[in-house]
Amino acid sequence: MSSTNVPALLTLIETIETHFQRRQAKGDAVAWEIAKVLSLLEPLPPLVGAFPRNNHPATRHLEAALFSGNASTSGLLAALRPVAYDLPWRYSYAKREDAPGLEENIAFAEIIGPEAPFQSDRVCLGLTLVGPETLYPEHAHPAVELYYVAAGTATWIASDIPNLQPPGAFILHPSQVVHAMQTHRGPLLAVYAWSGNEVKTLSTYTEKSNP
Numbered sequence: 655m656s657s658t659n660v661p662a663l664l665t666l667i668e669t670i671e672t673h674f675q676r677r678q679a680k681g682d683a684v685a686w687e688i689a690k691v692l693s694l695l696e697p698l699p700p701l702v703g704a705f706p707r708n709n710h711p712a713t714r715h716l717e718a719a720l721f722s723g724n725a726s727t728s729g730l731l732a733a734l735r736p737v738a739y740d741l742p743w744r745y746s747y748a749k750r751e752d753a754p755g756l757e758e759n760i761a762f763a764e765i766i767g768p769e770a771p772f773q774s775d776r777v778c779l780g781l782t783l784v785g786p787e788t789l790y791p792e793h794a795h796p797a798v799e800l801y802y803v804a805a806g807t808a809t810w811i812a813s814d815i816p817n818l819q820p821p822g823a824f825i826l827h828p829s830q831v832v833h834a835m836q837t838h839r840g841p842l843l844a845v846y847a848w849s850g851n852e853v854k855t856l857s858t859y860t861e862k863s864n865p
């Protein structure tokens with residue numbers, strides 16, 4: 655990412671924070687996690703790395719995703735459009751024999767985190783992109799995870815309970831809860847935040863995810 659786009663990236667982070675803040679009034683478990691994440695993002699971790707454009711194959715789904723939100727997420731998608739293709743998209747799991755092509759249909763772009771351009775060992779903030787008709791198989795991780803759906807209505811499964819979640823929905827995955835996502839006709843684009851002392855410990859697919 656050229657330095658000229660850093661202001662747009664800061665605008666994106668601020669916009670995500672604004673969307674999180676709007677949800678805080680409910681005072682439930684999601685609101686508590688939002689408060690925790692926002693406190694960990696203050697002050698904003700230092701920008702220590704570059705954002706090289708990497709043309710991950712999953713980014714072919716970005717165009718559709720960036721224009722498939724709803725009224726509640728239109729401001730977030732507008733803030734994403736100037737920087738979406740410059741984010742550090744990658745796929746962080748090993749290839750799976752039972753799910754060929756998965757690594758070309760799912761990508762993550764971490765903006766803040768242990769290995770991200772904004773370096774933090776206490777909190778991660780990034781985006782998950784899943785192409786249409788794709789199962790992101792069951793997985794788990796020690797960090798608490800908060801998702802905010804920016805675009806796409808997918809089926810989110812946690813502890814074997816499926817829920818259809820539209821743009822604007824928040825989904826909370828407590829530590830080590832097994833979860834998965836199944837997309838349908840359109841792609842899914844969602845903001846994720848990880849908090850806790852174990853943000854450095856990556857996800858692992860569970861044995862249950864094997865057919």
Ligand SMILES: [Fe+2]
Nearest residue numbers: 799827833857
């Ligand atoms: Fe997760």
